[in-house]
Amino acid sequence: xxxxxxxxxxxxxxxxxxxxxxxxxxxxxxxxxxxxxxxxxxxxxxxxxxxxxxxxxxxxxxxxxxxxxxxxxxxxxxxxxxxxxxxxxxxxxxxxxxxxxxxxxxxxxxxxxxxxxxxxxxxxxxxxxxxxxxxxxxxxxxxxxxxxxxxxxxxxxxxxxxxxxxxxxxxxxxxxxxxxxxxxxxxxxxxxxxxxxxxxxxxxxxxxxxxxxxxxxxxxxxxxxxxxxxxxxxxxxxxxxxxxxxxxxxxxxxxxxxxxxxxxxxxxxxxxxxxxxx
Numbered sequence: 408x409x410x411x412x413x414x415x416x417x418x419x420x421x422x423x424x425x426x427x428x429x430x431x432x433x434x435x436x437x438x439x440x441x442x443x444x445x446x447x448x449x450x451x452x453x454x455x456x457x458x459x460x461x462x463x464x465x466x467x468x469x470x471x472x473x474x475x476x477x478x479x480x481x482x483x484x485x486x487x488x489x490x491x492x493x494x495x496x497x498x499x500x501x502x503x504x505x506x507x508x509x510x511x512x513x514x515x516x517x518x519x520x521x522x523x524x525x526x527x528x529x530x531x532x533x534x535x536x537x538x539x540x541x542x543x544x545x546x547x548x549x550x551x552x553x554x555x556x557x558x559x560x561x562x563x564x565x566x567x568x569x570x571x572x573x574x575x576x577x578x579x580x581x582x583x584x585x586x587x588x589x590x591x592x593x594x595x596x597x598x599x600x601x602x603x604x605x606x607x608x609x610x611x612x613x614x615x616x617x618x619x620x621x622x623x624x625x626x627x628x629x630x631x632x633x634x635x636x637x638x639x640x641x642x643x644x645x646x647x648x649x650x651x652x653x654x655x656x657x658x659x660x661x662x663x664x665x666x667x668x669x670x671x672x673x674x675x676x677x678x679x680x681x682x683x684x685x
Contacts, residue, residue, distance in 0.1 A: 429501035432516055432545045437488050437495050439544020441513065446470040446539070452515065455506030469503065469515065473537040481529035493617055494530055494666045499523055505542055512542040527666055548613065558601035560609065560668045563650045566638035568681040571649070574632035576677030578646070579612035579625065583672070592643040606640070610648065610670035618662020631663045632671075639680045640670065647675045 434440075446452045447470035456466045475483060481491045488495075499522040503515040518536045583589050584607045593603055612620050619625040636656055637649040653665045 429503075429517075431548050431550045432500050432502050432514075433548045434495045434498060434500065434516075434538075434540065434544060435546050436540075436544035437492050439541040440482075440488070441539040441541070443475065444473050444539040446473050446515065446537070451506045451508055452513070452539070455504040455515070459504040461503070469517075469537045472535055473515075473539060477532065477534065478536060478538075479530050479532040481527065487529065491527070491530055493661060493664075494527055496617055497526060497614075497666055498530070500538075500545075502545070502547070503537065510541075513539055514542045514545055515539050516545060558599070558605040560605040560650070560670075561596070561598050561602045561640065563638045563640070563652050563668065566640060566650065569637045569639040569647070569649045570679045570681075571632045571635055571637060571671075571673065571677065572679055573674070573677035574629040576674040577632070578672040578674075579615075579622070581610060581646075581672040583607045583610050583648075586643075588643045589641070589646070589648070589672075592641040593648075596641050606648075606670050609668065610672060615669050616663055616665055618660075624662075628660075628663055631660060635659065637671075637678075639678065642675060645675050646672055647678050647680075648672050649678060 444452075446456075447467070453466065456469065461469070471477070481487045481494075498518050500516045500518045503517050505512055505514045507513075516538050518532070518538060520532055520535050523531060583593075590603070593606065598606065608614055612625070614620075617624070618628055635651045637651050639647060640650050641648045649671050650668055651665050651671060652668045656665055659665070
């Protein structure tokens with residue numbers, strides 16, 4: 408995983424016009440959010456963006472779109488941020504730059520609207536948003552190549568219900584994109600290219616809810632998988648792919664509750680699929 412460089416070694420990428428060159432980041436501590444940033448008047452922020460090669464036009468855009476009045480409603484109050492604490496880590500965000508202050512390093516991140524419309528409604532903004540956080544509040548993640556806007560994922564409503572019976576048989580880091588048989592099964596199921604990308608992206612543990620996004624956090628909560636309302640999306644060889652929709656799992660415990668539809672690969676005999684009605 409790439410590391411974010413310290414402020415003394417600023418090495419920032421361009422703004423959303425050059426997202427492919429940026430460091431993708433995740434918000435890990437919402438309390439690190441600076442509530443009233445003023446990027447237009449902050450000399451340190453201005454110097455950091457200039458050092459990163461940001462044009463004056465884009466610097467002005469970042470200053471304008473970092474105004475809290477432009478934030479989605481789910482970020483505007485302490486109570487809203489607390490309620491959305493887990494969901495914030497699902498933002499697709501990019502590091503703009505990091506700069507030094509007397510109180511420590513701060514980071515400017517971009518949250519492009521086009522890559523975040525799958526977020527809960529109160530966390531979606533109609534325009535790109537820029538946030539400033541104490542640098543310890545974000546972490547670099549493996550970059551996701553997005554050639555187009557992400558899909559909400561395939562519809563699950565006509566799929567057969569599936570019950571997870573052996574949660575420990577999950578393939579949490581399975582690379583669907585590298586499995587030709589799996590991709591063929593998904594294409595046969597009628598998924599579009601954008602839907603395929605959404606499924607591949609959200610079938611890896613790092614894109615699951617924070618309480619299950621690593622083995623250490625997931626292991627004590629494995630039993631909760633048996634209570635998920637899930638549906639079989641595809642089967643191939645000795646594996647099965649299920650979708651765990653956010654809509655029908657809203658009562659799942661905090662940390663396990665999917666805020667967007669997620670996908671899980673299991674050994675085929677670890678999932679019971681309801682037979683179709685004759």
